[in-house]
Amino acid sequence: MMERTSEGLVIWLTGLSGAGKTTLAVRLAEWLSARGLPVERLDGDILRGRFPDTGFTRRERDEHIRRVGFMASLLEKHGVAVVCSFISPYRQARREVREMCRRFIEIYIRASVEACEARDVKGLYARARAGQIANFTGLDDPYEPPENPELIVDTDRQDVDESLATITAYLERLL
Numbered sequence: 001m002m003e004r005t006s007e008g009l010v011i012w013l014t015g016l017s018g019a020g021k022t023t024l025a026v027r028l029a030e031w032l033s034a035r036g037l038p039v040e041r042l043d044g045d046i047l048r049g050r051f052p053d054t055g056f057t058r059r060e061r062d063e064h065i066r067r068v069g070f071m072a073s074l075l076e077k078h079g080v081a082v083v084c085s086f087i088s089p090y091r092q093a094r095r096e097v098r099e100m101c102r103r104f105i106e107i108y109i110r111a112s113v114e115a116c117e118a119r120d121v122k123g124l125y126a127r128a129r130a131g132q133i134a135n136f137t138g139l140d141d142p143y144e145p146p147e148n149p150e151l152i153v154d155t156d157r158q159d160v161d162e163s164l165a166t167i168t169a170y171l172e173r174l175l
């Protein structure tokens with residue numbers, strides 16, 4: 001068991017809906033907890049559930065990410081390992097969050113639109129295709145892939161355990 005570090009960090013999972021962000025965030029939070037670190041998880045669906053007026057225009061998305069990034073930076077300051085799972089489609093907003101935080105690890109949870117749509121865990125792609133959801137990332141709204149993420153995880157070619165192992169192998173070297 002490694003020693004508990006007093007330094008916090010922010011692990012930021014970005015990617016399309018259905019790419020595997022929440023699944024991996026939950027597993028990663030368990031892994032970090034088992035290592036004795038204080039952990040908090042901030043997740044897009046949960047946060048939007050709490051702030052239901054948050055919309056999906058670029059401006060609203062950016063503002064949402066800025067707020068969440070600020071929360072993450074506060075937790076990090078107190079030694080928490082913060083696991084964030086947000087589509088966060090815009091590079092500029094992710095860059096702003098990086099600048100707010102001290103140790104920021106951006107992980108691109110990468111899967112093709114086709115793979116995510118085939119999974120369609122929440123039925124959102126079907127609803128978007130049926131015209132019931134507008135501004136859906138990957139369909140009629142942009143996703144700007146990270147240019148220099150700390151790590152890329154290809155979830156359409158790996159199972160959950162393999163993807164988690166990719167992330168924890170990276171973190172082991174860092175923590």
Ligand code: ADP
Pocket residue numbers: 015016017018019020021022023024085119121154155156158159160161163
């Ligand atoms: P997101 O949070 O990115 O919208 P979810 O985690 O809710 O995505 O859903 C991802 C789905 O893909 C889950 O059903 C999960 O079991 C499945 N999946 C398949 N392979 C992987 C992988 N390598 N990593 C993460 N999830 C995966």
